[in-house]
Amino acid sequence: MEAKGFFYEALGLIVSYLSSRSVELNAVASFDINDEDDDFHSFLNEIEIRHNIAYLNKLQPILETLIKKLSTKPRLVKEFSGLPINGRLDVNKYVASGKFMYSGDVLYPTIKSDISFSTPENILISNVLRHISRQLSTYKLKTNTAESLYVNMFYEWIHLQLRNTNWSLVESNQGYDRLAFETKRRLLKRQTGNQQGYQNFISWYDEWRVKGSKLNPNQEEEIAKSILAFPTSSSFDEKIFEIWCLQYIVEVLVSIGFVVIEGPYPLHKRSESYIYKLHNGEVELLIWFQKMEPIGKPRWYYTGAMGKAFNGIPDVVITSNQVSSPLVIDAKYRMMEKTKAEETYKMLGYFENFRNSFPGSNFIGILLFIGNEHNFTNLKSTEGASVSLLSVPILNHKSSTLGNSLSRELKEWLKLSKL
Structure with a gap:
């Protein structure tokens, strides 16, 4: 594909x-x-x-x-010359220091015209x-x-x-x-x-x-x-899809009333900053790309002397000044019909590992796949957490049905009042 x-x-x-x-x-x-x-x-x-x-x-x-x-420009070269003099006598230098002896030869300070390629x-x-x-x-x-x-x-x-x-x-x-x-x-x-x-x-x-x-x-x-002069690899295509999803999410947010006031910032700077900032009235959204910090600190750590945290980096995280829980979105460049439960479990893993960032189980996660047509599936926990699976049509990427589904999920997340 x-x-x-x-x-x-x-x-x-x-x-x-x-x-x-x-x-x-x-x-x-x-x-x-x-x-x-x-x-x-x-x-x-x-x-x-x-x-x-x-x-x-x-x-x-x-x-x-x-x-x-090549273009050139004139320049003057100062050097010493024997007789006959090559160029013209550098009178000022001659008056100041006179002639110069080198290996028995008499040399005179001169100035001659030359060209330089340093245009x-x-x-x-x-x-x-x-x-x-x-x-x-x-x-x-x-x-x-x-x-x-x-x-x-x-x-x-x-x-x-x-x-x-x-x-x-x-x-x-x-x-x-x-x-x-x-x-x-x-x-x-x-x-x-x-x-x-x-x-x-x-x-x-x-x-x-x-x-x-x-x-x-x-x-x-x-x-x-x-x-695109050379064939692309599967990993290259996956990254392209992730970037496309980031851009499309912003387009959908704009369609429901938000205005981009900052961004996009360069993708290779994503570890330093959010990529977009959007406003809608008093609501401010920051959109992060492949950065862990916006979803908080992990609860799970490796045992041993190092005690390294078990990190997770979703593709897109959206934070808001009005919503306590970040919205977590992952893009998967594979057919939704062939997806395995492990993709959904990975999203649930974000919820478990970063549970402290989702007070009251206010977790909404979105998984974006590709498909022959748009499909939508939703999972809910007994505590109220939600994970939605959406497929992006291969031929009509920005179909109205996809846009409606994604905007609905974004609005559901925005309804979560800040605790």
């Missing part, structure tokens, strides 16, 4: 990751992860790898054409190549996969460029935004000497960097193609 449809519908949230990483170009991508976080870290890593591979494929012919006519556009290209090279070196991939072969190929190509061409003569400094601004300004004034070549690069740069989470349809299509 392909998750391509879910991918396109959740593209905005996925792009928020790439966009946020683009502002950190001066540093190698890094993540603060733990064991539970490792799967999602691998997913984000794969998103970045696929994006870089696709855009390096586009960059290679641009640079191979551009290198034939803003060349510095920007050099910085981008070095940055991507650092990124490629951090990726941990299985050997003999398409991705690993491309990563190794481009890593070697970048190093060959930096060693054997005039990029090695370019100073690597200054900020990316400033360099991009200066490059565009010089293009407007036709100062690069290679208008088409550098225009092709700066257009590539703006697409690759994904600066800003709001893209036009053409940009979205390019990003989607870059990420």
Whole structure:
């Protein structure tokens, strides 16, 4: 089962990751992860790898054409020269220190005209190549996969460029935004000497960097193609579905009167903050993604010296200033008709392990699966706790019946008054 449809519908949230990483170009991508976080870290890593591979494929012919006519700027070089003097005499230095003797030869301080390749556009290209090279070196991939072969190929190509061409003569400094601004300004004034070549690069740069989470349809299509250029794994599809569910839950909340006032924040920052904040009158909702803290402290611990807590991390947790119990939601990218009781028991495990966060058994959990059509099943305990199983139609993801079922469950949770 392909998750391509879910991918396109959740593209905005996925792009928020790439966009946020683009502002950190001066540093190698890094993540603060733990064991539970490792799967999602691998997913984000794969998103970045696929994006870089696709855009390096586009960059290679641009640079191979551009290198034939690089922009330059004049510069003055001060050095010592014998007779006849190469350049012109540096009068001030000659008056101050006179001539210079070296191995029996008389040398004179001179100034001569030269060219430098360190123009803003060349510095920007050099910085981008070095940055991507650092990124490629951090990726941990299985050997003999398409991705690993491309990563190794481009890593070697970048190093060959930096060693054997005039990029090695370019100073690597200054900020990316400033360099991009200066490059565009010089293009407007036709100062690069290679208008088409550098225009092709700066257009590539703006697409690759994904600066800003709001893209036009053409940009979205390019990003989607870059990420879906290789077949996806089942774990990749699962993460796509989880992100889709997060976004769809927000859409349903908006449909019942809530307004998004913050977010979405980048997904790789989820361990630091909520992803969305919504308001409806006096009711404030915080939506967390794959983070344990919002559902409280676990009651179960491993015995022994370490005494490590038995943690659990649901896909989505919603907390409110008006409801004492958090709403727990898990997404499962598998057919609801084939689901096993263990998925429901896992949700009940959250209730048991974090029971202190659900006073009076005010627990509502939601499990989202996929199915040929929308189905709804509900379980209730003798104490009043509730777990609902909903299937997302494969062909019509946002069917009205699914929306009605999910909005009903959200409203039931919002009815739980704060104790």
